[in-house]
Amino acid sequence: MAHSEIHLELLLGKQVLDSTGKPVGRLEEVRAEREGDEWIVRRYLIGVPALLERLSTWTIGLAILHSLGARNLHGGYEVPWEQMDLADPQKPRLRCTLEELKTLEQSNSQ
Numbered sequence: 001m002a003h004s005e006i007h008l009e010l011l012l013g014k015q016v017l018d019s020t021g022k023p024v025g026r027l028e029e030v031r032a033e034r035e036g037d038e039w040i041v042r043r044y045l046i047g048v049p050a051l052l053e054r055l056s057t058w059t060i061g062l063a064i065l066h067s068l069g070a071r072n073l074h075g076g077y078e079v080p081w082e083q084m085d086l087a088d089p090q091k092p093r094l095r096c097t098l099e100e101l102k103t104l105e106q107s108n109s110q
Helices: 048-054 058-067 104-108
Strands: 015-017 023-035 038-046 077-080
Touching: none
Parallel strands: none
Antiparallel strands: 015 023, 023 038, 038 077
């Protein structure tokens, strides 16, 4: 199996497009697991809720946004590692359509 390394700090905040070129949101968080001496990325989180989660402010941040009138925040998206194309790390792209993704709300409720 080929191993590749990408500096995560260069990915964070990048706009992600789906396989049809439709904007999905910004990559804000990564979920990884330790395997021996390496960390293996399992999921990518996209959207404003993922940013709040990365900053550990999900509950407080959501309450503040709602108090300011933000009512239609989508739950962000969870992307399995195999659905993310990072061949060009400057332009991350999904290998699926936006409609095929789970929202973070769906993932957290399971």
